[in-house]
Amino acid sequence: MLLYILKRLVYVTPVAFGVSVVCFLLVHLAPGDPLSAVLPADATQATIDEMRAAYGFDKPLPVQYLIWLWHVLHGDLGVSIATGRPVLSEVSRAVVNSLILASVATVIGFTFGTLFGFVAGYHRNSVADRAASALSVFGVSVPHYWLGMVLVIVFSATLGWLPPTGAGPDGSGNWRPDFDHLRYLILPAVTMSVIPTGIIARTVRALVADILAQDFVEALRAKGMDEFGVFKHVVRNAAPTALAIMGLQLGYLLGGSILVETVFAWPGTGFLLNAAIFQRDLPLLQGSILVLAMFFVVLNLLVDVMQTALDPRIERA
Amino acid sequence: MTAPVTAASVALDGGVLAAEDVVHGPDAAFVPSRGFWGHVGHRLVRDPVAMGAGAVILLVVIIAVLSPWITPMDPYKGSMLRRLKHVGDATYWLGSDELGRDMISRLMLGSRLSLFIGVTPVLIAFVIGSCIGILAGYVGGWTNTILMRTIDVFFAFPSVLLAIALSGALGAGIFNSIVSLTCVFVPQIARVAESVTTGIRKRDYIDAAKLSGASALTIMRVQVLGNVVGPIFVYATSLISVSMILASGLSFLGLGVRPPEPEWGLMLNTLRTAIYVNPVVAALPGLCIFIVSIAFNLFSDGLRAAMEIRQ
Numbered sequence: 001m002l003l004y005i006l007k008r009l010v011y012v013t014p015v016a017f018g019v020s021v022v023c024f025l026l027v028h029l030a031p032g033d034p035l036s037a038v039l040p041a042d043a044t045q046a047t048i049d050e051m052r053a054a055y056g057f058d059k060p061l062p063v064q065y066l067i068w069l070w071h072v073l074h075g076d077l078g079v080s081i082a083t084g085r086p087v088l089s090e091v092s093r094a095v096v097n098s099l100i101l102a103s104v105a106t107v108i109g110f111t112f113g114t115l116f117g118f119v120a121g122y123h124r125n126s127v128a129d130r131a132a133s134a135l136s137v138f139g140v141s142v143p144h145y146w147l148g149m150v151l152v153i154v155f156s157a158t159l160g161w162l163p164p165t166g167a168g169p170d171g172s173g174n175w176r177p178d179f180d181h182l183r184y185l186i187l188p189a190v191t192m193s194v195i196p197t198g199i200i201a202r203t204v205r206a207l208v209a210d211i212l213a214q215d216f217v218e219a220l221r222a223k224g225m226d227e228f229g230v231f232k233h234v235v236r237n238a239a240p241t242a243l244a245i246m247g248l249q250l251g252y253l254l255g256g257s258i259l260v261e262t263v264f265a266w267p268g269t270g271f272l273l274n275a276a277i278f279q280r281d282l283p284l285l286q287g288s289i290l291v292l293a294m295f296f297v298v299l300n301l302l303v304d305v306m307q308t309a310l311d312p313r314i315e316r317a
Numbered sequence: 318m319t320a321p322v323t324a325a326s327v328a329l330d331g332g333v334l335a336a337e338d339v340v341h342g343p344d345a346a347f348v349p350s351r352g353f354w355g356h357v358g359h360r361l362v363r364d365p366v367a368m369g370a371g372a373v374i375l376l377v378v379i380i381a382v383l384s385p386w387i388t389p390m391d392p393y394k395g396s397m398l399r400r401l402k403h404v405g406d407a408t409y410w411l412g413s414d415e416l417g418r419d420m421i422s423r424l425m426l427g428s429r430l431s432l433f434i435g436v437t438p439v440l441i442a443f444v445i446g447s448c449i450g451i452l453a454g455y456v457g458g459w460t461n462t463i464l465m466r467t468i469d470v471f472f473a474f475p476s477v478l479l480a481i482a483l484s485g486a487l488g489a490g491i492f493n494s495i496v497s498l499t500c501v502f503v504p505q506i507a508r509v510a511e512s513v514t515t516g517i518r519k520r521d522y523i524d525a526a527k528l529s530g531a532s533a534l535t536i537m538r539v540q541v542l543g544n545v546v547g548p549i550f551v552y553a554t555s556l557i558s559v560s561m562i563l564a565s566g567l568s569f570l571g572l573g574v575r576p577p578e579p580e581w582g583l584m585l586n587t588l589r590t591a592i593y594v595n596p597v598v599a600a601l602p603g604l605c606i607f608i609v610s611i612a613f614n615l616f617s618d619g620l621r622a623a624m625e626i627r628q
Contacts, residue, residue, distance in 0.1 A: 018469070019473045019474070022474075138611070142611075145603075146585060146600070146604075146606060149585065149599070149600060153596040251475060255475030273482075277570075282486075289478065
């Protein structure tokens with residue numbers, strides 16, 4: 001197992017390296033000089049040169065990359081142009097909020113997804129099966145930013161039950177686990193949970209149907225095991241894949257939350273990215289994307305290792 | 318030694334063999350079969366869900382093409398006196414937007430840009446991704462390793478994040494949003510193309526083509542492309558729905574289409590301020606995205622089933 005983890009680490013290293021190159025080059029994709037957003041329009045050539053030298057933009061690209069990577073590896077993601085605060089502290093605050101939202105959405109998605117998936121897998125071609133299929137098509141087809149708006153229209157604008165935007169009553173950027181803050185979490189979390197619900201329902205349905213059709217289930221029933229006993233076997237067989245999908249969905253939600261966070265003004269990474277893009281705050285943009293992508297890489301690794309640990313049938317190649 | 322027969326291999330072998338039969342003379346009692354695509358079409362026509370979805374797509378495409386001539390009112394002309402009329406208004410059938418412009422006219426004209434920015438990236442990525450994947454899969458070895466490990470890097474980004482990162486760095490605009498979405502889909506299509514190509518690389522008919530003296534390029538163009546294009550195409554159609562949601566999402570964030578052009582995502586964004594005054598009208602553009610996206614998904618599922626490709 002340890003050898004397997006080491007092998008996975010060796011495999012992940014070039015990917016992580018590639019991710020850092022992509023994030024570094026993002027800034028250079030931007031039209032014009034990365035400094036054009038900071039400098040006044042009437043800056044003299046001398047000022048421009050001075051600034052270029054100060055930020056290191058006068059050096060060749062590979063050298064700039066190595067210097068940047070060196071700083072990143074030491075936890076220095078640069079300074080936000082808009083606020084003047086270190087990018088790392090801005091990002092880590094936002095990541096916590098996004099993680100709360102994404103985790104709750106994943107838990108909701110996993111609960112309903114497995115529920116629908118099991119019912120559909122046990123009763124193929126029944127009404128429940130059709131409902132589960134419809135739900136999974138709905139989940140992957142609905143523009144979630146629109147769904148968020150519709151939920152706000154229904155539950156905030158019309159019924160007035162839940163607050164439409166923000167993370168808490170005090171308007172602060174930090175979510176706390178109490179009742180008042182919980183009310184703010186419901187709509188964005190439900191909105192975000194629709195995609196994982198659909199995907200997990202579809203996967204679990206296929207898994208359960210597949211397992212039930214296998215010989216060992218028939219053998220268990222033949223030796224007189226009751227349905228609950230058989231059910232426990234099905235759960236144990238479906239769990240590794242279902243949990244792996246859940247882990248990956250958490251990563252997708254964390255990285256893809258920008259649209260939903262914008263709709264709900266949720267103070268997470270998506271909201272931060274949005275601000276970074278429109279203020280042309282390139283260090284902040286670069287830093288948040290690097291953190292999110294690396295989080296996704298690590299999460300993928302963890303999911304792989306966990307799945308292998310849970311399911312001895314997977315070859316540790 | 319017989320290669321396992323799959324729908325895709327039957328497909329193109331069928332096509333190629335039929336052509337050879339004609340060349341080899343009329344003595345063989347050759348009954349023209351329906352061919353692979355004929356069978357797919359036949360099965361598709363019998364699938365009511367896929368046909369319904371296809372009809373919706375066709376209708377939207379027709380509206381998109383004809384919209385400049387058939388909108389009931391001028392989609393750009395607003396009136397501050399007639400802002401946010403409700404659905405069912407005598408003049409504005411689907412109400413009017415926050416600047417008093419006719420909603421139905423804007424939704425009709427909006428279908429043009431929404432379809433264009435949603436479908437174009439998948440089409441371009443289909444071409445580029447197939448080329449990369451087929452090359453990597455057929456040539457194999459180091460070429461494969463280098464190409465596919467580079468592709469892996471892009472898989473380290475969730476698609477939404479990659480799309481927003483790229484278009485955020487490139488700046489707002491239709492062209493940039495199409496470029497970013499293409500970059501999102503190229504790796505996904507290339508990975509599918511590579512795995513399908515690797516799967517047929519060792520088949521007998523490839524060896525036969527090699528022995529007959531065909532060049533690598535010819536084999537890739539005739540034998541390989543012919544056999545892999547179907548599965549890649551089905552995969553690409555399944556991406557259109559995601560692409561439409563993402564493209565309109567970029568416009569929703571202000572990174573795609575610029576006002577006053579009507580586009581569903583952008584309309585949804587500008588109407589957000591109106592959700593307390595006229596919620597139904599504010600939700601309409603999103604409903605359009607949803608309908609088209611679900612239609613593409615259902616049609617793609619039907620196509621996959623008709624081609625008997627396992628998910």
